Amino acid sequence: MRMYFPEIYPDELVYSWFGRFAVHSGYINSQLLQFLYSKRSDTPIKEFIGNLNPEARECIAKIYPLRELVLKHTMYPQYARFVPLNQRQDALYKLCYENCDMHHLFAVLPRCENERYLKYCPECAREDRKKYAETYWHRKHQIRNIGICPKHKCKLLDSSVPAKSMSLYSFVTAEEVIPDIEESISVESPLQIAFAEYTEQVFDSPVDFVKDIPISATLYHAMKDTKYMKSTGSSRYMTKFVDDMTHFYEQIELNEIATISRIQKTLLTGRGYDFSIACQIAFFLGMKPEALTDPQLSEEQIKQEAESHYIKGSTTPEWEEYDAKMSVAIESVAADIYSGAADNLGKPEKVTEKLICKILGIKEHRLENMPKSRAVLDKYSESYPESWARKLVWAYEWLANNEEDVFYWKHLRKLTGVKKARFDEVIPYLKKYADEDEMKSIMAIVKGI
Ligand SMILES: [Zn+2]
Known part of the structure; x- marks a missing residue:
């Protein structure tokens, strides 16, 4: 078989390009799979290229340099941006030339309910069809938590195509599944628009292949001189930071607001590299996109942050104390609700997290990082x-x-x-x-x- 690939569109996912290639050349899915990949068991991932067989790789590399393909047409800039430099370089090489599973290259957070399908923008689809007579899967619409089309400021919609790869892999083109005419839902919130634009700018910035500045150091120095860090830099007020940040993002319809443990992992341990979490923290702190993607820190500053890491796992003493105190309060309130002592007639009730949090004024999202309190609640949980x-x-x-x-x-x-x-x-x-x-x-x- 000869390969005549169509032109790849700006910001098009490779998955989308391969799908269009099959349609244009009249191949059915199984033929295309055989054609591109080594084994039937290879399940290429929609966000990347997959394990191409040597012939297909060679042929594609002639049309489009593989490195450019990974950088401009896969989700590499999202997953690799904040990982350490050697991992960033290694992943780029492996994605181009080796058979590898992306889960071995990056820590990929599980998808939340709202991010299970490939997304699209009805306005972009309309424009694509006008310009190219077909639409395609855009990369930027798949960025985690972006929520709206950065170009048209309207809500991104779910297609029927799962974002994850299924064991029965099939190439579904955007043209097949995106409706011809569809109303777009414009988003008015300036904050939500600003966050989407910010995310896009970070995504579009060149990936740094020279400097190795940990994201935790970048964010640490951005937090300095804010109310969330002691002036000595020795400790941070994480409770207040997480509460304020959660409250801030509750104003935006994010698919998933960064949780305490993920924020702590990114900020305090130097082992969290997630794109969306870093964007959320940086945007909340008012950092310019360049300050996040091209930080200018001295060796001394990087060292300073490394020394600030808490040795005691990922929880801070402040949290442990709060958890211990609240777990005692929860035990007494939960016991009364469960037994009926809390009711005028003595009626027993189901102990729910919501109710306990309401009574004790605990913010529900905090429970995630309160193991003692969690254990008490688990003890009282029932169907x-x-x-x-x-x-x-x-x-x-x-x-x-x-x-x-x-x-x-x-x-x-x-x-x-x-x-x-x-x-x-x-x-x-x-x-x-x-x-x-x-x-x-x-x-x-x-x-x-
Ligand atoms: Zn759009």
Whole structure:
């Protein structure tokens, strides 16, 4: 087979280019796979090129230098930008010339619910079709957490094509799945637009193949002279920083706001290199994109940051103290809710994180970094059917003690809020909380006997 590749469009994913190549040349998926890759078991990843066989690699390299292809048409600038220099260089070489799995090259964070499909911008699709008579998968629309098209300031939409590679690999072109006419949803929030533009600028900046400045050092020096760091530089006020940053990004519809542990990993351990987390921290700190992508730090400054790393794992003493204090408070509040001591009538309730956090004024996102508090909550966790069973047994006993007359399901329901339709789910738990007589009586009441 001869290979006649179509022209690759600006910012087009290689995956998209290969898909169009198949359509233009009339190949079916299995032919294309055989053609490009070594084994059928190779599952090329949509964000990169995949393990090309030597002939295909040679042929493609003649059309387009592989290095340029990786830099301009894969998600390399996202995943590699903040990893250490030697890893950055090594990954680029391997992506061009070796058979490798991207998961061995970079730490790739799992995708959240909102990032499971390849995304597109209806306006870009319209423009592409006008200009090229077809549309294609754009790289920038796939940047994690970008949310909106940086060019048209409208929401990116999910296609039906999973962003992850499936074991049954298929090339689906954007032209096949993006509707011909679709309304775009414009985004008005200046903050959200600014964040998307910022992300785009960072993504577009040349990847540095000369300097080796850890991202943790860049961010450390950006945090200096802010209220989040002691003037001596010896410690940072992480609780306040994370709270303020979370609050800041809650104003934007981000797909996933950086969590405490990821922020700490990036800032405090020097082992976190995620693109979106770094962008979120830098944008929040008001750093210019160049300050993030082309930092100017002296050896002395880099050393200073390295020495500031906390030796004690990824948690700070401040957090441990807060966790210890709150876990005691959670235990006492949770015990009262669970047993019914917190209720006027003595009705037991299900202990939920939301409720506990509300009562104690704990921000829910903080729990992730509070292992002691988590352990207490886990101890009280139960399914809804189990909590209904406990409540029904309590209600039965309460009615038996307080009502003179016989009572019916409606009385139980009024006290507990449990729906009869869900009763089947409750039965397995009933015998855990009721004795045999109670169990029989409750069953009889439910059946209306
Ligand atoms: Zn667009």
